[in-house]
Amino acid sequence: MTVTPQTNTTLEGIAEALMGCSSVAICGHVSPDGDCLGSQLALAGALRKLGKRVFCLLAADEPVERTLAFLPGADTLMPAAGFGDYVECFVAVDVPTPERLGAADAVRRAAPLTVTVDHHAVPHAMSRLSYTDPDAAATAVLVWRLAVHLGVDRDAAIATCAYAGLMTDTGRFQYQNADAAAFAAAAEMVAAGADPGRVAREVYQNRSAASVRLEAAAIDHMELVADGAGAVSWLSLDDFAAAGAVRADAEPLIDVLRSIAGVRVACMLREQDGQVRGSLRAKDGTDVAALARELGGGGHVAAAGFTLDAPLDDAVALLRGRVAALAAAGEGA
Template identity: 45%
Template sequence: MDPVVRAAEALRAAGRVLLACHVNPDGDTMGSALALGLALQHAGKKVTLVSPDEVPLPYHFLPGSHQFQRSVPEGDYDVAAALDCDGESRMGSAAPAVRRAAQVIEIDHHTGTDRFGDIVVVDPTAAATGELVFGLLRLLALPITADVATNLYVALMTDTGSFRFANTTARCLRIAAELVDCGADPFRIADHVYETRSRAATLLLGRALASLKLSDDGQIAWGRLTAEDFQQAAATDAETEGIVNHLRAIAGVRVAILLREVNGKVRVSLRSREPVDVAAVARVFGGGGHRVAAGCTLPLPLATAERRLLDEARAALHRAPAPGGDGREAPNP
């Protein structure tokens, strides 16, 4: 049986559903989870939404975002769905509760090999996981309200870089147009996502740019945020959203790395320009993502993590063909 049909049947039969985002949540994982959660609540399901990390400020406006919990309440779940997680490890603290559910569904568009669901709904040709949730809701014949449409539009918009990246397809644009017809407001959504930054996040951006280093050939740019940086800016890791893109924007840079010292570990955001595959770099350290946008966490001192990441980044550059493409990008992990 088609996995999308199996997923729909499992959700239709479920009474209690757990929906999980990935660590360091972005617009796709949160928008997808919220859209599915709100639609299932409309159908009378008891839904728990969990995000192992806090919701970044630009996404506080998302309808239903106040429902996200950092830890999973005790109890039995008929179905648990992991959205956009690209592997069990990317669910962070939510992973044990997801595994305990009677049925586990993966809904994803990443190409990683760490598949863990009883039902796997994966389509690497989809621009965003939100695209798969849209199809699932249509199959379930659940209404796409203005709130559901807003969340799905955010999923598509953020994972396509405002419909600029190479993963933007005609199918994605048609779905986005339908979501606008259902009540999504492109201007309001873009204003919240791209024009809202806290004072602490702005201070972190300055500190990250002040730490900027370039490789001798100018192809790798990296920055670091220490525990002291976070303390002095009175900031959290959620407020680093988008910083790594400033490093990638430097002319000649093919790989950008942002290292953040958080709770005794080093969280890493990786970005690249095609055809450099930073997902392969992230997988070396147990992470994942897309070819040009990935992430991982290293249980190492910051200086050691920096050296190891740079070694792997250089190896990824060596494996990649010489630049000469159009430089178009793909979505955040």
């Protein structure tokens, strides 16, 4: 692994600490994706096998994406807002900063022991025990390894959650992070009972009709910049209303832009709750996370996101120029 500034322990050390706790709360970032939820639920399943009282929290009071609701244990997820149970330990997975924990940060601050397991590198740790490996394709891979140190049987339910996290964070094993270690972990998960066909059907072949209608709007709004090396599109609240769509229906659309021949950097903007949420993707070594950080967000070199407190028109104008400059700079920018 790559040593990061916030790493101060090992997975073995975290396992030892967790085994000494009788109650644990686990939470990821706001608007949780497949890796976030898969990591939470896999770890919860492992800890419950040890007889621990486990609470899986949602950073914001928002529904779980329909395509992830099949994950074993998803029905146990509860909003962190209003959570009042005492827990000995708070575990943050797939989230590096308190701001991204939303309402769950209050639970973290109240817990005697705090733990982070993640693959997003940031300068400072927010937990007493922190393990971050940016070389890991997904946080779910780290949780999968953590379960070994907990000494539990990694059954089909745990494997399914971990596999879903790994599959989604590697873009169906298409992104640059789909390395030999990722495939080796996936093979272990499948051997333990994860069904790749079923997970793929639930996540990628389960789109709503509204999502397809929303895709048509995104294509209509799409602009190619930097001689076709960059693509930018956007969705307004009116687009969502016209399609009868919800936030989760927009999740697959960034990959539509990314799939266009010649496009190396893609940006998808969506209007929501008086803000604009942006997603960035790169096909090559272009560092879209650097741009996301400049805009107050973060992520990985090839996949990142941000939120702007700006009108949609202003956000589109800003990102049109920033994506064009990044795409024109070439690989490694």
